[in-house]
Amino acid sequence: MTDFPRVKELLEQPGVSIGLTVAAYWCALQLHRRWTWIPPIVVAAVPIMGFLLLLREPLAVYNRGGDLLTWCLGPATVALAVPMYRNGLALQRWLPRLAVVVLAGSVAGMVTAGVTARLLGAPMSVAMSTVPKSVTTPIAVEVSRELGGIPQITVALVICAGVLGASFGPALLALLGVRQDLAVGAAMGSASHGIGTASLVRRSEMQATVASWAMAASGVFTSLLATVLLLLLHLRHR
């Protein structure tokens, strides 16, 4: 196997993995502009994965810079409050109906994930790990732990749900004839949390606003529903 000591040495600098990520994302965006069906997040990640595999470098080396980008997610998520503040008045009237839509999505997501996993023979711990996969990672990990799930599986599923939504969500919704900003935002925030919301920022400010609201509401509903589920399981085993 060919070795690339100089490249490996370079990759250990956080700036290089950040630069690599930005360059891969920029190329993915150019491809996405030409062929809109190409999901930029996947197209940006795959060459980096290939590069790491080729160099036989562990993920930890890339993450020296990658973690800095991930850290920026915190301030970027807080910044989503700005469009929410700007569009607050327009949204206020629709909040009760939006809450019903997001609650229905939370129930559907939790039930279908757990039941499908159980029907296909997964043990209870794995099934419980799939239950909170539609909400943002910090909430999902806590809910998974409370339900007796395996947090590592939950984290993987949360990211996959986000990537699926960011890549195919808007197209699938358009196929269903769902085009209103509020409906698209509610669906994307409920199904794909922060990654889905981020993918809407460049599309429409209103959609991103509703998706941020739906993401937060979905987190609250999932935590409450998990408590109910836990009580039901407890009563059943008594």
Next chain:
Amino acid sequence: MVLLFVPLTVALMDMGKVISRQAGAIVASLLVSFLAVLLITGLLGRWLLSGSAPGLGAVIERREGGEGLEVRQ
């Protein structure tokens, strides 16, 4: 903002080992549940939020007779 999620997506390459034991059930559960949430929230949203602002792809036309505008989703 999507750029900031790229490192998390790259991290999926290390999660294969965790998922591999129950891969079939986990992947099926992910896909079924993702589609269920998207379908239910999308269609329920289309129905419950039908009077809200039009979204991308809406067509705004002048009404017949030239009075006012009509929005078609």
